[in-house]
Amino acid sequence: MRYIDERHLDFAVHPLDGRVSRRQHLILKPFSPKVRPAMSLAEDIEIAPRASRRIKLHGAEGFEGMRVAGRIAAECLDMLTPHVRPGVATAELDRLAREFILDRGALPACLFYRGYSHTLCISPNHVVCHGIPGDRTLREGDIANIDVTVIVDGWHGDTSRMYLVGEVAPRARRLAELTYEAFHRGLEQVKPGARLGDVGHAIQSYVEAQRCSVVRDFCGHGVGQVFHDAPNILHYGRPGAGEALKAGMFFTIEPMVNLGRPQVKVLADGWTAVTRDKSLSAQCEHSIGVTDDGYEVFTASPAGLFKPF
C-alpha cells in the first residue's frame, strides 16, 4: 500500500517498473541464482510505463495480463496456507513464496522495491503492514496478514489475506472476519459512475459501526504495469466525493482495520508499521478492475481460500 504522506510527491519508480539501472543489476545479481533467469523478464519490462497522476484506463489486453498475474499471486497465498502453523519462521514462508513465484516465471515485485529485500510482507498481531520476514516464528494464537505482489509480463498482481495460527482468541477472529466484510462492502460499490468516496465510506462506516478503526496512513493504489500508481484508494470518505470510477481502471482495495485507535507508527527498520496503542490490526487486499457493470477481482483464490480459516 502507499504511504499516504507521499501523496503529493511524484510516484516513485520501482527498479523493475521503470528502467533497470546498472547499479540495480549489480544489486540483483548476487542475490540468488534463481533471480538470474528472472532478470530477463525484468529487461522485458524496462520500458514499462512509469507512475503518473493520470488514472490509466485499460483494455482487454490489460484485463488478460492482470488475470494471469493476479492468479499467480493468489495461488502463492493458497500455497502458503498449510505452512502457516505454530513454529514456522516468517523467513521460511518468504522463501517458499519466492521459490513458488520464480518457478512460475514471475517476479516478486517487493524484492528490491525501494530497498525492501523480501518477497512477502508478514504482519502479525499489532503489525499493521510491511512486517519484514525474519527469524520470528508464528505462535499459536497469532493472527497474521501475508501480502504478496507478483509481476508477470509487466503486470502486477497484489493481494493479501489474514491467516489464523492455530486457535485464536474470539476478538482476534472477529477482527479478521470484519476486515473481510469491510473489504467486501467497499468492493460492492465499484462500478462505472460510482465515486471513490463511496468505496471509502462503505468501508469506514461498517468498521466504525463495529467499534473498530480504519488506518488512515496507508491506502490502496492504482495497479497494473506500475506497482503503485494513481489513484490513491482511501479506506474512508464521504459518499459522492472523489474521483468517478470508469471501466478499465485497475486498483487495489486493501483496508487495514485496528481493534483500537487508528494511529500507527513505523519502527526504526523503516518498514514495519504497528498500531500506536498496540491493538490488533488486520487487512485484506485484492487487485481489481472496473468493468462495464461492476468489477472483476483479479486475485481471487483458485482454491477457494479467500479466507484461509
Ligand code: MF3
Ligand atoms: N504489497 C504492498 C501493497 O499492498 C506493498 C509492499 S511494498 C514492500 O501495496 F516493499 F514493502 F514490499
Ligand code: CO
Ligand atoms: Co497494494
Ligand code: CO
Ligand atoms: Co499488497
